[in-house]
Amino acid sequence: MTDHSLIERVLAGEASAERELYDAHVDRVFRLAYRMAGESDLAQDFVQETFIKVYSRLATFRGESALSTWITSIALSVALNGLRKVKRFRQREAGLEEAVTVTETRRRTEPDLHIRMRDAIDKLPEGYRTVFVMHDMEGYTHEEIGSALGVQSGTSKAQLFRARAKLREALADFAGESAS
């Protein structure tokens, strides 16, 4: 089944085709959404919104890229916008909490590599983190990332290079252990 014929069936209102399209792409979209969100509920919200947009905009898909790339670009847009909203909301909440728990001592995490790596990835600028997650974790090519983000593949490569450099810098104290 080609993308083209599947799209035609969906646009013709065939319910089973809608489900086929969903089944063909949902794993990839969910994996990316979860990697970006880190929470199941949030990731599921992103996936749902993505597919609702995919169905409503399918008639505008011109086939300039693969259907999977087009869906990925929608998923990314949904996830990034959603995460910004969540971040802003949580920052406001954190501000309020901080105001009433000034004396509370901040708990330090153990210097575990995995925890430090998580913090370091979380602290990457949005563009770096997106490219790093897509390329190094989910195996997208720079061409796919470029198409999904609407940037050149060279930009994706540059962002990945800088992301890795930042992670190495943040985890420099593990370098010795790593080399030994």
Next chain:
Amino acid sequence: MIEDPLDPRLRDAAADYNKPPETPREAMWAAIQSGRTRPARRPIWKPLLWGGLAAAAVLVLGILIGRALMSGSHAPVNPPIAGPVNPDTATGDNAFKVAAVQYLSQSEVFLTTFRADLKQGTLDQNAGRRAQELLSSNRLLMDSPAARDPKTKALLQDLELVLAEIAQMTDQTDKNEANMIDDGLEQGGLLSRLRTAVPAGQPTVGL
């Protein structure tokens, strides 16, 4: 760009970052089916006049790049603007640098206007198209000698991401989503970096 992977230990640690569980297919499918019965959001964009300005900007950039390509080593470049041009090395490279400064200046004006419009709730319907045009110019510059300077290249790449976001805005984009782009702009300090890169008094031809 050289491939420079993380060492295996760091790579393994990174692989555990937000490791996805099994996809909850049926639960999400049910939610999608129910979500699709809700009414669609209405667009917020109001039309303004960007088209002519955008065309002029692209034309100017094209002229500058064309002039640089034609000039070679025998014809001196006369940049149409006051900028950081060394007359001793005023060759094609400098013309590209001038084009880059001009482009960055236009981008700064565009993004400043975008933010101001956003705050006033009068976001231009053609902002996406204008961003797309600036994006095209960005790509020309990234492939030009102007991008040899690492700072300029990094600025062009970060600018490309923001412009791509604005360019992808559609009439389904709501004000909240546009505000998120604005937040991203603020957090990355892109506008202040653009202002630093553009010499004071730089005219904004085409805008």
